[in-house]
Amino acid sequence: MSKSQKDFKLSEEGLAFVKKELTRYETKRSAILPCVYRVQKENGGWVSPEAVSYLSKIMDIPTAYINEVLSFYTMYNKSPVGKLHIQVCCNLSCAMNGGRELAEHLCESFNVKEGEVSANDEVTISRVECLGACDIAPMAQVNDKYIGPLKKETVVEEMKTLLEEK
Amino acid sequence: MSKKIIKCEINNQEVEVPEGTSIIEAFKELDQSIAHYCWHPGLSVAGVCRLCMVDIEGIPKLQIACNTEVKEGMKISNQSEKVKEAVKWGLEFHLINHPLDCPICDQAGECELQEQYMNFGQYSPNMAERKVKKRKVVDLGSKIVLDTERCILCSRCVRFTDEVSKTHELGIFNRGDRSEIGIFKDKPLENEYAVNTVDICPVGALTSKDFRFRQRVWYLKTADSICTGCSTGCNIKIDYNEEGLFRVQPRYNKEVNGYWMCDKGREVYRLPNKEGRLLEAKAPSSYSFKREDSLRPSRAGGNPVSSVEVLKKIRELFVKKEKAPQSALVLTAQYTVEEYEDLVSFFIKHLGTQQDIYYWRNNPESFDDFDGVLLRGDKNPNTKGLLEVLTNQGAIHSWESLQNRLKQKEIEVLWVAGPENQKVYPDLKEKIDTFESYCDNIIWWTAHPLSDSQKIWQIPTKTFFEKEGTLINHTGRAQKVKAVHQLVSSALSLSESATVLKGEELKKQEPPFLVTPMKTNHFTYKKKVL
Numbered sequence: 153m154s155k156s157q158k159d160f161k162l163s164e165e166g167l168a169f170v171k172k173e174l175t176r177y178e179t180k181r182s183a184i185l186p187c188v189y190r191v192q193k194e195n196g197g198w199v200s201p202e203a204v205s206y207l208s209k210i211m212d213i214p215t216a217y218i219n220e221v222l223s224f225y226t227m228y229n230k231s232p233v234g235k236l237h238i239q240v241c242c243n244l245s246c247a248m249n250g251g252r253e254l255a256e257h258l259c260e261s262f263n264v265k266e267g268e269v270s271a272n273d274e275v276t277i278s279r280v281e282c283l284g285a286c287d288i289a290p291m292a293q294v295n296d297k298y299i300g301p302l303k304k305e306t307v308v309e310e311m312k313t314l315l316e317e318k
Numbered sequence: 319m320s321k322k323i324i325k326c327e328i329n330n331q332e333v334e335v336p337e338g339t340s341i342i343e344a345f346k347e348l349d350q351s352i353a354h355y356c357w358h359p360g361l362s363v364a365g366v367c368r369l370c371m372v373d374i375e376g377i378p379k380l381q382i383a384c385n386t387e388v389k390e391g392m393k394i395s396n397q398s399e400k401v402k403e404a405v406k407w408g409l410e411f412h413l414i415n416h417p418l419d420c421p422i423c424d425q426a427g428e429c430e431l432q433e434q435y436m437n438f439g440q441y442s443p444n445m446a447e448r449k450v451k452k453r454k455v456v457d458l459g460s461k462i463v464l465d466t467e468r469c470i471l472c473s474r475c476v477r478f479t480d481e482v483s484k485t486h487e488l489g490i491f492n493r494g495d496r497s498e499i500g501i502f503k504d505k506p507l508e509n510e511y512a513v514n515t516v517d518i519c520p521v522g523a524l525t526s527k528d529f530r531f532r533q534r535v536w537y538l539k540t541a542d543s544i545c546t547g548c549s550t551g552c553n554i555k556i557d558y559n560e561e562g563l564f565r566v567q568p569r570y571n572k573e574v575n576g577y578w579m580c581d582k583g584r585e586v587y588r589l590p591n592k593e594g595r596l597l598e599a600k601a602p603s604s605y606s607f608k609r610e611d612s613l614r615p616s617r618a619g620g621n622p623v624s625s626v627e628v629l630k631k632i633r634e635l636f637v638k639k640e641k642a643p644q645s646a647l648v649l650t651a652q653y654t655v656e657e658y659e660d661l662v663s664f665f666i667k668h669l670g671t672q673q674d675i676y677y678w679r680n681n682p683e684s685f686d687d688f689d690g691v692l693l694r695g696d697k698n699p700n701t702k703g704l705l706e707v708l709t710n711q712g713a714i715h716s717w718e719s720l721q722n723r724l725k726q727k728e729i730e731v732l733w734v735a736g737p738e739n740q741k742v743y744p745d746l747k748e749k750i751d752t753f754e755s756y757c758d759n760i761i762w763w764t765a766h767p768l769s770d771s772q773k774i775w776q777i778p779t780k781t782f783f784e785k786e787g788t789l790i791n792h793t794g795r796a797q798k799v800k801a802v803h804q805l806v807s808s809a810l811s812l813s814e815s816a817t818v819l820k821g822e823e824l825k826k827q828e829p830p831f832l833v834t835p836m837k838t839n840h841f842t843y844k845k846k847v848l
Contacts, residue, residue, distance in 0.1 A: 201503050214486030215502035216479075223491040 160203040162210070166194050170210060180213055184221045187211060188228060197237050197295070198229035226280075233276040234269045235318050236311060239293040243282035251290040254302055255279050261308045274315060326392040341383035341394055342370050352396055353405050353434050355412075355520045356472040357384040360577035361481055364473050367412070369434070371404045372396045380404050406438045413443065415450045415495055416521075417467045425522030427535040431470065450495045459506035461513055461527055461581060466498035469523035475499060475515035482578060483691070485509040499523070510693055513581045517567055528584070529565045533557075541802040542569060544789055546652065546699040546739065546782045547583035550692050551791030554579060556587055556783065558803060563587040563783065574795065580693045589739055589765065590783035595806050596767040596776055599628035602760075603772040625777055625808045629818040632761055632775060636731045637668055637819055643730040643759075645669040646720060648676045649708075651698035652738040653779075654787025654799070657812035658707040661735065664816040669733075672713035676720045677704060678734075680743045694792060697742035699782070703790035724756035732757045735812055736764040738781055750774070763812060778809040785811045 162170065169190050173183040191203050199222055208215040222228050229237070240246075240255040255266070258277050264270035267278050283298065285291050291300025294314060302310070321336035328341075328348055335344050340363070345352045355367035363385050370383040375393035380401060383394075395401070412431070420426045452466040476488045476499060487507045491500050501507055507515070516526045538557040545552040545566065552575035554566045566587045568579035588594075636643055647665045649658065662675060679685065680697065687695030698704075708714050723729055732753055737743045746768075753760055754773050761775040768774060782789075784804045788796050814824055 204502065205504060214489075215505055216486055216489030219491055219502045220489040224493045 158202070160191075160195055160200060160206050162191065162194055162206075166190055167210070170207075174211060180211065181217055183211065184213065184218055188218065188222055192228055197233040198231060232269055232273075234274050236275045236294055236315055238275055238277045238311065239280040239283070240277065241281070241283050241285070241289070241291055241293075242279045245282075245286035245289040246291060249290040249301070250304065252279070254290050254292075254304060254307060257304050258307060258311070262311075275311065324388060324390045326388045326390070326394060328394050329397055330395075335388055337387075339388050341372055341374075341381075341386050341388055341392075344388050344394075345383060345396075350396075352383060353409075353438065354384065355430060355470060356474060358474050358477075358518055358577075361474060361477045361518075364477065367408070367470070367472050369405055369408045369412075370396075371401050371408070373398050373401050402438065405434075406440060409434055409438050410440055410444065412470045414445055414447070415452075415467070416470060417449065419468070423465075423468065423522040424525045424530040425468075425519075429522060430520035452496070452498055456500070457506075458501055458524075459508045459512065462507055462516060463525050463527055463530065464499065465523050465525070466500070468521050469499055470521055471497055471499070472520055473499075474518045474520070475524060478511075478515050478518060479507070479509070482514070483509045483511040488515070510580050510582065510689065511578060511691065513584055514568070514578045518577075526565070533559070533564050538564060541783075541800070543783065543802070544699065544797045544799050545579060545583040545586055546589070546789070547580070547586050547697065547742075548694040549696040549698060549701050549792040550575065550694050551699055551789055551795065551797055552579040552583055552692060553797070554583070554586075556802070558587075558783075562591040562593075562805060574791065574797075575692055578692065580691070582693065586739070586782075590781035590805055592805050594766055595809075596764055596778040597806055598808050599625040599778060600767070600774075600776040601628065601631075602774055625810050625815075626818055626824065628775070629777065629810070629815055633819050633821060636759060636761075638821070642669050644674075644728060645731040645733060646674045646676060646723070646729045648678050648720070648732065648734045649704060650678045650680070650735055650737045650743070651696075651701040651704040653704075653735055653812055654700065654782075654785065654789060655703040655707060655796075656787045657735075657785075658704055660813035660816040662707060662711055662713070664820055665733070666711065668820070669731075672711050675708065675711070675713040676717060677708060677714065678717070678749070680737070680745060696792065697739070699791070700789045702792065702794055703788065703796075706790065721752070724752065727756060729757050731759040731761070734760060734762045735779075736762050736768070738765045738779065740764075740766055763815065765806075765809070777815060778806055779815075780804070780806075780809045780811045784809060787811075 170187050173186050174180055177183055187207060188199060191207055192199050195203050204215055204218050204222065208218055238258060240251055240258065242251045242255060255277060259266055262270045262275050262277065264275065264277060267276065269276050283291065283293055285298050285300060288298065288300030290302050291298060292302060321338060323334050324337050325332060325334050326344060328344055328350055331348055333344055333348050335347060342352060342354060342357055352370050354370040356364045357370060365382050365385040368382060371380040372383045373395045374381055416431065420432060426432065454465050454467055456464040456466060458464050471490060473490060476490060479485050479488045487501050487505050488499055490497055492498060513526050516524045538559050540555045540557055543554050543556050545554045553569040553571040555569045556566055557564050564587065566584045568575055568577060570577055647670065665675065666672060684695040737746065740746055750768060750771055754771065760773065761777065762768060763777045763779045765779050765781050768776060782799050783802055786799065786801045788798055790796050817824055
């Protein structure tokens with residue numbers, strides 16, 4: 153299931169962010185959501201158990217509480233993802249415009265199974281439900297950007313350019 | 319300021335409760351039955367099981383009794399068809415992903431899910447969907463095993479680790495029908511109170527490693543007792559049958575332990591069990607038997623020598639003398655007040671003076687420790703009781719004076735009422751060595767044999783499960799233990815030993831109280847079908 157990681161530490165700004173979030177809400181537990189998200193961002197797109205332990209220490213909140221939040225939401229990744237995390241929408245509008253075929257096509261071209269990391273940690277492709285951008289269907293969320301409408305013919309090229317930019 | 323008392327009506331029965339009482343507490347006050355899983359009197363209100371539905375006059379929808387306060391003049395009922403229907407369907411939802419593996423489940427027989435199913439079950443389930451498979455036999459630590467499939471997510475255990483033990487190991491992870499309780503990988507459920515979660519688990523999700531699969535609960539009887547693990551004196555119930563004792567669970571006492579007890583205390587059931595007990599009195603190996611001696615070990619299957627015979631011999635040797643030999647009495651705080659009184663008064667009358675009585679205090683470094691919940695450093699159930707008896711007799715003396723007297727070979731006979739729970743006497747070995755090297759005649763009352771000691775007369779004593787008496791806890795509260803079942807037939811209490819040593823006959827013992835295990839299943843199936 154969850155892979156292990158050696159060590160994780162937040163950056164200076166990250167620590168300041170956590171400190172600020174802790175004072176922002178009535179209870180400390182409310183700050184878990186934004187703080188875990190910050191950790192995910194700084195940890196290459198996923199939250200490792202080690203990162204949870206680390207966060208628990210700096211927030212002074214039991215690990216079980218953080219893990220409750222972490223395991224509840226699917227937008228936290230519990231296992232490593234590639235440099236590009238391509239989340240292809242397969243809900244109604246996108247599916248009608250070929251979203252599911254697009255996801256399959258991407259998996260085939262990058263030679264990777266859904267949800268797994270391709271060679272050289274390049275991409276992770278996963279299917280998601282509606283991202284609220286039906287106007288650009290079929291679309292995908294690549295890391296934290298929305299991209300669409302996507303075409304089967306050009307999508308792989310597009311992703312490769314994005315990868316180079318990384 | 320005392321709270322205002324308000325009146326309400328529950329199932330047409332009037333009840334008066336203080337303001338702020340929840341409806342479910344009022345039900346409990348009246349001893350009325352109400353289905354519930356997540357509510358526990360010792361924990362906060364979660365309101366997640368939705369089973370304690372009640373009908374309140376004037377409110378169109380059903381309300382949950384655990385999270386609704388009683389108000390003046392409320393008319394509450396849980397007998398209506400509407401409530402029964404709601405509970406029935408609530409239960410059905412709980413069972414959607416419950417594996418119903420009662421035949422192999424250790425909780426069977428004391429499972430609240432089973433109990434409520436007898437009352438509200440549908441008997442032909444309406445669910446056609448597949449059950450969600452989850453993790454079974456999850457190791458939560460050295461004491462507890464978790465079965466996530468059986469869990470109905472009442473969150474009692476999670477609230478326990480948050481509110482009572484304050485260790486926060488447990489949480490509810492994942493979402494929807496995949497939700498399950500669990501621990502975060504680096505923090506197992508290892509706190510001193512962890513096994514309480516097993517007691518409060520209404521189903522077979524959390525089971526104790528120590529007890530699981532050792533006995534079906536319907537083959538056990540329950541007796542009330544007092545924990546002898548430390549000076550807190552938690553009220554306990556002990557499950558036992560002919561084969562011995564199997565487990566200890568806390569019994570509610572608001573003044574002493576509330577609803578909980580510590581895990582160390584749960585081990586006291588091992589003390590009275592026959593394994594490891596001293597089954598017969600032992601004479602020292604140096605004692606030379608004469609031909610006509612009643613203690614002569616019989617070669618071919620003769621009756622074993624009873625403790626009474628051995629004590630009579632001891633009386634001949636050390637008590638029934640013209641001039642009593644110089645004796646000293648050492649007492650540990652592990653016996654009852656009555657025993658101390660009898661033994662001390664015998665000692666003063668026949669053997670010595672108040673100056674010759676000593677109190678053996680174990681682990682003095684951690685003696686006054688307290689973990690803030692229940693566990694105390696004084697690992698004796700009756701320190702207060704012993705000190706009271708000794709003070710009344712004017713017999714408090716420092717241990718050093720005994721050591722000095724021993725070293726000067728002043729003491730000819732040493733009488734020791736040794737610890738029942740030897741584990742909590744780390745200095746046991748050291749003390750035995752000191753005694754043995756300075757005194758030739760030692761009589762030692764003990765429930766468990768003293769390993770590697772050949773020079774001591776050992777008299778088997780009754781454990782807290784086998785005798786009646788009073789234990790006084792750290793607050794000075796006197797609590798009674800009852801004689802439930804004698805496991806070692808030759809064991810004598812200190813009082814009985816004193817009687818024999820005085821030369822009197824023991825009162826005829828009542829025939830050993832044998833427990834007939836419960837062999838019939840008391841659950842009756844209401845619909846006559848399974």
